[in-house]
Amino acid sequence: MDITKLRLFCNLANSLHFGRAANSSHVSPSTLSRNIKQLEDDLGVSLFVRDNRSVILTHEGEQFLGFAKEVIQQWETYQESLLAQADQLRGQLSIYCSVTASYSFLYEILTEFRVKHPGIAIKLHTGDPAQSIERILAGDEDIAIAAKPDKLPSGISFKPINSSPLIFITANTEDWQGKSWDEIPVIIPEEGLARERLNIWFDSLGIKPNIYAEVKGNEAIVSMVSLGFGVGVAPQIVVDNSPLADKVKRFDPQPDLGPYDTGICVMEKRLKSPIVNAFWSQLREPNR
Structure with a gap:
């Protein structure tokens, strides 16, 4: 499975707009369209319903999106492992949090992290904290600052940082x-x-x-x-x-x-990623 095609597919699935997806992927719309068509031919199903006005994921496309994200994460984890063995941890870490959390908690955490791992780029998204865990479960983010729910979803690890x-x-x-x-x-x-x-x-x-x-x-x-x-x-x-x-x-x-307990959450399986684990291992729980 071609990782490049999977990344193009995920970008289009997220934006549902060929122009925006092509721009964020740094390819032409025709290149994006050609790669999506090749992917659909390989799979034997239509992943999108598209016309002159809209792009919509098909049922098969929605199912394939979860698979594509999983394959991309596994590939990135493998690449990170090779770099970690060479003591050259490089790559990208995706973080989601609220605006308040970005300057209340994240500044101190990232200041220390960047000193230890200057080769890791941070991709920061801000928004409603109510969506933090959902974005982690969907595979859209590596790390999120979230309010701990009364019942933590299975497969999620949580480290408190503030109450x-x-x-x-x-x-x-x-x-x-x-x-x-x-x-x-x-x-x-x-x-x-x-x-x-x-x-x-x-x-x-x-x-x-x-x-x-x-x-x-x-x-x-x-x-x-x-x-x-x-x-x-x-x-x-x-x-x-x-x-x-x-x-x-x-x-x-x-x-x-x-x-209202605030902390860092991550999918437990993502801790296999050297980059995610490096961030997670740095975190220290507050004294109670």
Whole structure:
């Protein structure tokens, strides 16, 4: 199986756009199209449905995507092993985290890592922390900074780096004291640990919340709360590190939603990669 074709296929499967996939792969659209057609001919199935406006993965394409990612990871791990034996660890490490995590935790970790392994390039993606573990399971990232779920998925290893409470916040200009939850507009995350904890807490009290907005990303929740749109929930560390920290305040009384444990997660099988293992081995768990 041609690794180059597999990489081109994965790029197209991720972008679902020939122009963008060709550009990110540093090939012409015609070269990309020719390689995808050759791959489909080799497999005897269509991997994409395409017309002048759209590109969509077929059912066979979705199944093949998981296989392609696995083969590419195994090939990269083998290449890394050869370089590690020659004491020349080089390659790329893909990391996913939230914006807050990138400067709260990642700076210190990467500063030490880059000194030890200058030949490893870092590919950093930022986004909603609720998607961190999903991206690891899908094989889209090597490492992710994530909130530890109440039940960790099988095959995932997790090292804690910080624990922060989940807190209710409101704008400094707003006063919701004395009002019931069906009157208070609530800004909540679309998904993730905080959303799960909120659902449990509201259900336990028989409360039907007045949801004003469902938001992706803790930083966006702080922003909306600071503008006076309602009461939100976010990890304390996100609030403390926000440039809008002085525009919000704690909403009392504060319920106990449990700890928001943040840490590094990785697929256990990816620890066979010398590069991933080098990063993982460097991490030290915090003193409790």
